[in-house]
Amino acid sequence: MLSTVLRRTYLKWQRLRQQCTIAALQEQRSTWLLTFTAQFVDLLALPEIVDLLARWVKFNTRPLSPLEMAEARKVFGNSIPLEHIRIDEFSLLAWMGAWLQNAPQMGVTIFYTINFTRRLKIEAASGDMGWLIHELVHIAQMHHVGSRYIWEALHAQNSAEGYDYGNPRNLLYKNLAAFNREQQGDIVRHYYDYVLYGEAYPLFKQYYQAHYYDEQISDLQKGKL
Numbered sequence: 001m002l003s004t005v006l007r008r009t010y011l012k013w014q015r016l017r018q019q020c021t022i023a024a025l026q027e028q029r030s031t032w033l034l035t036f037t038a039q040f041v042d043l044l045a046l047p048e049i050v051d052l053l054a055r056w057v058k059f060n061t062r063p064l065s066p067l068e069m070a071e072a073r074k075v076f077g078n079s080i081p082l083e084h085i086r087i088d089e090f091s092l093l094a095w096m097g098a099w100l101q102n103a104p105q106m107g108v109t110i111f112y113t114i115n116f117t118r119r120l121k122i123e124a125a126s127g128d129m130g131w132l133i134h135e136l137v138h139i140a141q142m143h144h145v146g147s148r149y150i151w152e153a154l155h156a157q158n159s160a161e162g163y164d165y166g167n168p169r170n171l172l173y174k175n176l177a178a179f180n181r182e183q184q185g186d187i188v189r190h191y192y193d194y195v196l197y198g199e200a201y202p203l204f205k206q207y208y209q210a211h212y213y214d215e216q217i218s219d220l221q222k223g224k225l
Ligand SMILES: [Zn+2]
Pocket: 134, 135, 138, 153, 181, 182, 185
């Protein structure tokens, strides 16, 4: 774990340096300070420290199961550190989120820990596995872009488009990075649910055509979010 953190420090330093350019300032304007702060927090390895402390405090977290890892690899390849991820299926944080948003259930990914309001029923192609895939996209965002994904995802949730990326044909000739943090989560979730496991549903197969998702999944596996 420590060696991974040290190895990634240079990457985080580069992100922070890129942020400190006039181009970044001009491009981001109102959000520049938020991103700068997130990248500074990342450089200090605060997300990893918080994760480590949380692991001591929260006794009920678990690692991904072998089945969850195998299913995740079908989508993410080896682009995220699956072995470091923790799952909390009785999360106070997720319950509070669900209560605040009046939602029946909720998943909240903070750094490398995914918080759920209930125990998942995981099988290949199950609805809960699709849900987990969406949350793992937030882990990919954390891993490749840094903790700025948190405010970007909150912003996406409150935007007009929200989670909706429109017709899957919209994905053609666009990079994954062109979509907001929640759209990214649902693009990858739909790839898992409907492209990888869509054979049973001819209508899905026609609507969610595999080649629409090629560019997006390739970006995901290269960490280009
Ligand atoms: Zn999400």
